[in-house]
Amino acid sequence: MTGSLRSALDQAVGLVPDLGTWWLLLALGPLLVGAVVLLTADRWPSVPGHRAVHTLSLAAAALSAVGSAGTALHRPELEVSWIPSLGVWLRLSADGISIPLVLLTAVVGVVAVLQHLHVPPPHRQVDVDEETLDTTAPIPLLRGTDVPGLATYHASLLLVVLGALVAFLAGDALLFFVGFELVLVPMWVLVARWGDPGSDREGAALRFLLVTVLGSTLVLVGLLGVAAATGTTDLSVWADLRGQGIAPRTQVLLAALLLTGLALKVPLWPLHTWLPWVHATAPTAGSVLLAAVLLKLGTYGMVRLVVPVVPEGFAALAPLLGGLAVTGILWAGLACLVERDLKRLIAWASVAHLGFVVLALATGTETGLQAALFGNVAHGLISALLFVVVGGLKHRWGSADLTVARAALREVSPRLGAALVLGMAAAMGLPGLAGFWGEIGAVYAAWDPAEGRPQTWFRGYAVAAAVGAVLAVAYGARVLKETWAGERVEPRIPDAVLTERLSVRLLGVLVLLLGVLPHVLLAVTAPAVEAVMAR
Template sequence: MSLLLALPAAAGLWLVSGGRALGVRPARLLTAVTAALTLGLAVAVVVLGAEVDRPWLPELGVRWSFGVDGVSTPLLLLTAGIGLLVALHAWVEVPAGGSPATFLGCLLVVEAGALATFAARDAVLFLVAFEVVLVPMWVLVGRYGDPHDPRARTEAAQRFVLYTAVGSTTMLLGILLLVASAGTADLRALAGGAGLGTGVQLGVAVLLVVGLAVKVPVVPLHTWLPPAHTTAPTAGSVLLAAVLLKMGTYGLVRLPVASVPEGFGVLAPGFAVAGAVGVVWGGLVCLVERDLKRLVAYSSVAHMGFVVLALAAGSQTGLQAALYGNVAHGVVSALLFVLVGGLKHRWGDVDLAVPRPALRETSPRLGFVLVLGLAASLGLPGLAGFWGEVLAVYAAWAPADDRPRVVLVVCAVVAAVGAALAAAYSLRVAGIVWVGDRPDPDVARTPDTSGMERWILAALALAVVVLGVAPMLVMSVTADAVAGVVGAR
């Protein structure tokens, strides 16, 4: 377990510091090998049930405690898998803006911090691991983002730091209040409320929910995400959507939902409303958005709204839907951002108002992946996006007994309308990009996907189909842990 966390962290920090003079090819090779070994270690940790528990800061009662269970296992494997694909994508594109080794090192440090976040069994350790991710992601956005608009790149990076710093400060206060009140930072001992009174639980829940809502992000705390996605390099966008957003929802499950269930139950109706509004708001924006990369970012806001709604329902079905939806959105968003990033690299921009030849005719492989990604995003049965959304709406329609049913049912209806909006904007994008205008001999053809990019897209497309056909691959892993979280309330 310690090796799993140390390997990408050590390699990444070396690339950022001592390896900056390293050539592009050796840096790519080191990053790819490190990411492949990390994926192998992640599989070994899950199979063997490896864990570590040692004193770290004994004066503060903080332990070096890492392990995995049904809640964290899918996200740990998702992070390691996405980390390898992002490392391989460096053979397709290494953005300008600085040393290639620094760029690749930041990718590995983000991966290491995310793995530590999902494996942490100590609340303080969870916070430390969470914060490790933010600085390298800021570097990826601010230094290696879109070179065409330096001012927008700087503003996006500053907004990312401002929002996440405020969210982290609020989360820190919530964790300190929780640990001080319960007398322990062990997340296993905190499960079920740890004997805390309703007033304390409510105070802790408010701080934790607000802090983590910034990370998810939940409407109206979402405005940092679209600029960050629009500006970030392709690898940064993939990590941001597939990994960093999942850290926020995982934190909600691990902290307020599991540790202060009574306090979270009081906030659940408002949380459900925010999730339903996010689904509709994201869908409406996507109907009129011109920038394709920004459109995919707003679709992430909508999809995370389903996860928020499922968590607010308070039932086993809702928690299962949230955990599955996390993994499904991670795979689907990674597929779309790799695709859209490739199109932006070919076209120079992804403005939907610019007439272009039909992708289905000029680049059939890219066109197929686009249609597959859009179909998964709109929740087509048989693909990854379907089960998370359907189960989230069902969970809100039949919430836990301690949740206000009228509020949750209304939110379920609103979210269902949002799902229809997803179909509308997905068909809009397909009509503009996939159908397009008929090819003009004077217009340059869009090069089809090939080489490493083709294999990355193929792996993600396969994952989208497999998760849609066999959702129990995830749900069977999370079932026992979900029952334990809900039963401990």
Template sequence: MNTEVIALLALPFLPLVAGFALVGGGRWPRAVTATTAFALAALTTVATVALSILVAVERPSLDRQWVQSLGLRFHLGVDGISIPLLVLTAAIGLLAVLHRRTEETTGSPATYYGCLLIIVGGALLTFLARDAILFFIAFEIVLVPMWVLIGVFGDRTDPAATRRAALTFVLYTVLGSTLMLAGILALVFSAGTTDLTVLGRGVSMPAAQQTAIAALLLAGLAVKVPLWPLHSWLPAAHTAAPTGGSMLLAAVLLKLGTYGVVRLLVGPLGDGWRTLAPLVGVLAVTGIIWAGLVCLVEPSLKRVIAYSSVAHMGVVMLALAAGTELGLRAALFGNISHGIISALLFAVAGGLKHRWHGDRLDVPRDAVRDVSPRLGFALLLGLAASLGLPALAGFWAEFLTLLSAWQPATDRTLFKVLAAFAALGAVLGAAYALRIARTAWAGSDDRNERQLPDEARWSDAHGLEWSVIAVLVVAVVVLGVWPTGLMDLMTPAIQQLGALR
């Protein structure tokens, strides 16, 4: 076994093994200290970032017999679609670990860091899997540790709401998993193979059968994306989750859903996907408008960012529904850009919530730009990127999505109408971004109405907190100024999908 294959195996299993060790070490035989847990988690995620870069450069593969009686194989590999997601997952995992060090901790630090590492390892294994059943198993690994992060380490100001958010997260995701598994089994038995590489070239079966399987898979994956109207679990989960959990949930876990749509629907079931695409487009645009309207009145900063994620994932699904190579590029680029932008905004929101003792936007406060200029700058840049300002990461995803929806593979009239409404959604995005900038960044005009926080806690970002935010700021700018690197990386893999041939 050569070095590249060892790196391929180590990439998901290093964080998984370290994560389970920390979860176990938090209870028996002697609790791991917070410093030891942080050091192990930080070293593991640094190594994971290095391994993800090595795997991205060398592109190794591994294909071994797994369950011979069922014809299953342990098949791992990478291509231009999965490489950006691997690097994003590893990087956000490292930043989430570092950011936790800046927060006040509750509960067992070893368990917290362990859950973060298990989520990272499970997501990496999902993006590496080239067997449909292995894909499903890896997909499910991340759910329990995320539930723990929400339910055990979530917001303690309203324990009942936190428990409800964790329970809602589990119920929705288990429902989605059940439907997705049924769809995967139907696809595998109909196609006669579990190899995602073979399935990605397109399967040969009647159009009606394709549509039925595609509908089943879409119903399950729509919960994971989330696609309106199956999105209601997300705002509650983000509100309750700790900052690191929100960063991983928005930047990584949501991407598992859209990645599954590409691997299981768009590639294998081209005819079925084209049949469902108009419905997907309508639901996606409805979600964009719905989320935009909610963000105009929502008083919680974290919930506004959560609802904006619903809108941005709607943009990704609209691009996929367009059914063209340009649409796939826009969707996959939008996955990465939203991952970076949402991680930045949740990191800033977590810092503000800690300093404000809450995240209400309707409470008069001092201007963030005055009392915490670094956080103010990061907030403003994140909002600008989210609304699609040129030269920032969010611009290319929205621009290319509107362009692809205007020139779709089918139903041109419908998709032109959807493109127009999606553009209206972009206007709503600008409106609620400016609302946050006005209330938080610029602050209250009346000093007598302001509720000033404890001055000892109201300070600017520094140390690890500022380092995490600064890395995300640089990534947002680099991806906005130089999008062609990511586009060129994805193009060959996109062109291999059966739906485009």
């Protein structure tokens, strides 16, 4: 009897997670619980008001951020048999490649749920001929209200953050794919139901869903191909094998499948056309998550699933990948010079900035991989900052049309104006701000690519990328001239509210911190990068 009791106690103790594993559970659990509670809230006898919904959502995101910070510090591992018949395990862990993106997702998740859901009244479309608009009445700032489905909106935000964290923490290929897919439906709901009522939000949401599902299908086929060749779905084993047992031609095919699917998510030119439309339509929080988190699933997938797993296939396709990246940099930069819609312009800028990340990866060097990881995080912070500001301005202005005469932000809205200046300066890649290090690192790595890469081609790519950086300065100056500079003081608009001030200050401090002290991030990624290159 005593032996049976002791055996039962030993089994029970074995089921209790160790202290480190609790950080993983804290990072994911509140998001899942909060999303489930909010999804069922509309069916309760007494539907909670917007304050209760907002508080619950913010609490879940904040607890998840604490768990993510603990996970980054302690780096726990969780391994539980998931599908024994297929040898699939529920593996969660964090290393130098995933930790920066886990922390980025946690910060951006808090910022996203802080934003009020604005339901603007229908507004008249402003024609080009009305550039001298003389409206002088202040535009009221509508805060969060008890709009129908508000709980579902916040549940969708939490599910997007949850899916991204699962993908970044996954140690198994199929678990990564679960997180990769989990973000799609809630983001589709955000765009389709709470997007700009003055645009074709259902069309934008459908395009987003179709394009990303196509990319997911290609990624799944590629993952299954690697799993069939290696006999496992363990990502650490894939990285250690470095393509052993996979014929070179098969590696090229698998790399092409994975890169194409992930390029749709990044998005890489010419697979980028869905992004500006979706960003122009999405609510502010949706744009923040899409730019800062969802797009990173594509670049992170390249680092985790392609570079170390099928290295010969990746090396064969690297010159083409680099060429597409710099084409996107130049194409998007030119588009930003003529784009009228400010939200679309920021979306085009994302295509250019992520082009630098992909170019850095294509070089195949340690410097390039470091620059790509740094650029990923920098773009996430900068894009989140810009979309918080631009989303708030669009709500106040009634549109994001740059051809309409507006009051100078420095005169009527100095807080939002200062945040816009900081965000655009960082997007220009100016020294001392986060955007500089990823861009300069990508150009430097392209000038001296890995052995086996065509040096002449990549030096041409480096020159083209440098031209793209000049274009970024040009379109950044154009935006500030149209919105921030000048002496016009009508029509007046309200300045940043508390939630916006908290968001831009948090993101702004991080943008400055990484710009002045880049080694804070580089020291985290360096050991993992060295391990990848050593293999």
